[in-house]
Amino acid sequence: MPPGFGVLAVIEAEQEEMTEAAGLPAYEISNHARRGQESRHNLIYWRYGDYAGVGPGAHGRLHLNGQRSATAAIKLPERWRDRVAKTGHGFAELTAVSNDEAAREHLLMNLRLSEGLDLRTYEKRWGKTIDATKTAALREQGFVAQDGERLTATPNGRLLLNRVIEALL
Numbered sequence: 001m002p003p004g005f006g007v008l009a010v011i012e013a014e015q016e017e018m019t020e021a022a023g024l025p026a027y028e029i030s031n032h033a034r035r036g037q038e039s040r041h042n043l044i045y046w047r048y049g050d051y052a053g054v055g056p057g058a059h060g061r062l063h064l065n066g067q068r069s070a071t072a073a074i075k076l077p078e079r080w081r082d083r084v085a086k087t088g089h090g091f092a093e094l095t096a097v098s099n100d101e102a103a104r105e106h107l108l109m110n111l112r113l114s115e116g117l118d119l120r121t122y123e124k125r126w127g128k129t130i131d132a133t134k135t136a137a138l139r140e141q142g143f144v145a146q147d148g149e150r151l152t153a154t155p156n157g158r159l160l161l162n163r164v165i166e167a168l169l
């Protein structure tokens with residue numbers, strides 16, 4: 001394990017080994033399931049698909065009128081209910097997501113998954129590539145692995161995922 005990881009990293013690694021041994025591998029950085037029993041709901045947003053946030057305080061990402069949009073609902077249930085009764089929706093915010101921001105979110109979400117990021121799909125969807133010199137440096141440090149067009153965070157990379165994503169961006 002790289003220096004500076006500390007006790008919490010050791011505990012995290014032990015927990016990962018225990019869940020794996022129990023037949024519950026991590027399919028996402030904080031979710032474990034038997035193969036084929038992964039949460040389809042979770043996979044939609046980790047794969048950066050469209051999802052509607054329904055109910056008080058919910059968030060969503062949807063294509064509306066050809067534009068990726070971020071939605072955020074009113075948090076307080078009574079105010080949300082009153083807004084729905086008045087306007088037909090409970091949105092507090094409906095914001096256009098720029099292509100750059102969407103590409104950033106896509107990278108962030110996909111690297112949380114054990115299946116990682118399909119670089120070809122990412123480039124096709126957003127017109128952006130991940131810098132090969134950055135991925136090479138992260139591979140050399142043991143934080144990412146690359147198999148063809150698939151980029152994944154290693155167990156050590158998942159422990160420092162925010163730093164890994166920052167380095168890639």
